[in-house]
Amino acid sequence: MTTANPEVSPLVAAQHRAMPFTRLTDCGMDPADARRLLADTAAGTPWQEAAAAIADEQLSRARRARENGHLVTARQAYRFASAALMFAQMAYQSDTDEKRELYGRHTAATASLAPDVERVEIRHRDGTLTGWLCLPATGRPRATVIVWGGLSGWGAAYLTTARAYTARGLACLLAEGPGQGESRLRHGLYVDERVTEGFARFIDLVEADSRLGGTPGTIGVQGVSFGGLFAAHLATTDPRVAAVVVNGAPAVPVIPEFRTAREQMAAVIGTDDLDRVAEVMDALRFDPDKHRVTCPLLLLHGGLDPLARYEDQEPFLRAADPTTSTLRVWPDGEHTLYNHAAERDALTGDWFTDHLAGRRTPKG
Template sequence: MSTERDAALDPFPIVIREFVGPRAETDDVTSALSVESRAALRQFSLERTLAYGVDYADAVELRGRVLDGQDWRSAATELADTCLRRVQSAPAVAGVPTRIAYLRRASALLRMSQMMMLSDIPERRVIFAEAASLYEQAADLLVDRTRVSINTDHGTLAGWLIPAGDAAVASVIIIGGIEGYAMDFDSMGEAFAARGVDALLLDGPGQGETRFIHQHYLSTQWRDAYRRAIDFLEERAPGRPIGFVGNSMGGSLAMAVAVDDTRIRACCNNGGIVAPWMVPPSVGTFFSKMVAYCGVVDPEQAVDVWRTVTPAADGPNAGYPLLVVHGRKDPMISTEMAQMLLESAPTDDKQMVVFSDGDHCIYNHRHDRDVLITDWMRARLCGVTTLELTS
């Protein structure tokens, strides 16, 4: 996807699109790469990259370029630039679907390009703002979702509303975790909308646009922000049941919100843990990201904030229906940790689905994951308690 050339000497015009293509990811190859490149290839598998909205061809090319020695950020950025050239060359009318597709591809690549940046430097903010702008341009063309800003006492919350239209019977909030944010989980939002559930893809405190553009971080007052998000959905559709889905560490936040707010009628935890504050500094990069999530430099101060995230605590809504989704091959969350969370949850209305080969957040079964969560959530929000979760 990197270059094109016209074979001018041929009798007919021939355009060749050049690609690096897939590379063997052997120890001999990866050992010669930089520490950052090895970490990027390890942390952002092909399956996870695809789950965050990167096109398959782009994901393969990104990995191939990094294996050839290019750094992660510049490789992803160059691929995004190629997508934007496709946008600019698309026909004015017939090319609308083309522009939508390449705008979304470019946005996903730019979001991927900043993944290895650990601090909130100005360059990272610019990259994320550009990714959101491209995503919004695609949304304006497709007319299927709108940007949302929710004011709170501690800063603005940003998100995207994917409406189900006149057929809507419920609403749901979807959040990501420490590094996967609102736009990265839009496949789940689209699956909800297709099932008659309005989906608010939300960047909570410490996440995505809320963090990089509005500089709103996780603090001890984080619950107030989520209450305002629930207010937003309640005011938009009074009386409509509301659910909450949290992915990765967002699952811990979702459960902590659900037990406190009686307006949450069902909750799904896809990858959270029972005690986020117990993640040790020895974990290294992930712990550093948890500190940055709070907008502080003092690890102890960040741990004090994370201590307020209590998914196993009792509360006024302790009987809420809970679905825990877990991947047995999750390198971050063991099956024992997932079972501990399930057992510790204050509700008696709970169940867990385990994907035997699932990775973290079930990125390697994105469609099946989205079907499972959206079908279960819609059923519970509409009062159906007998939905069978088949193996």
């Protein structure tokens, strides 16, 4: 492994800020691989090359283990490869051929986790929405939680969260909604003023799947980072949402100041026209005087989050019933609480269990 160079380029410094060790491991990378990725990129290896090389080694490890009948080890290596490829594609903000190829490899690695992870596809408009369904090991799911990300991390990036939920008897559907994952990169579905219609299609899937039941009051949604805005909007318009978690989201989205973030947002909307980007962002403003969240709401906030200040998230609380809304703040929390991942997932898993499966716990 190469040695880290403290004198890194502005590009590498930005990548390390956007994808720190805590985020890499939160989204499923082997801690040793995460350290290597940061060291190799600091030493000059391009981010996408370093991450793809790590994935290749994990894929080789997975194949050897499978050939020798060590299926648990194989699944572990496929998970690590899937995570490495998720981060490899993040080197590209725009939808280049290289980004699509890396994301396709990520999807293939994730598919190798079957039957623990099940691929889902849903027709929507002129394209297909994609995602991953994770079921509890035994018994019928007590409820279902649909989880989605934001501008750069989607779907299987939240497999660790899904495992926390399935361990509690909940099914977890990791959604790649409009503007996300293969739904965007392969099928051309983007964010627009009616983006919540796309996310509602995942609720349709849960209701239609006999294994999940879709019983009223047993479907929750969780939006991470920018995706929390979509989750809050869906909770105001779709009565099938029985509980909602918002984690690190802006209530009033704006065109970012930094070029890479602007490129990410433009890619999500499918245009380089910044006037069109601003038009969509304005339509997605969450106004607590106009939008009301009638189901229980859990708002998560990190005190050191540079992307979503408390003031940016507070409107979601004002839109909810104070008797059924909960705020949880980690004063030292990073964006979406990468650095408190285990505690965060335990909290949200228990909260969804209480509100969707009928097991309330005494306050305090």
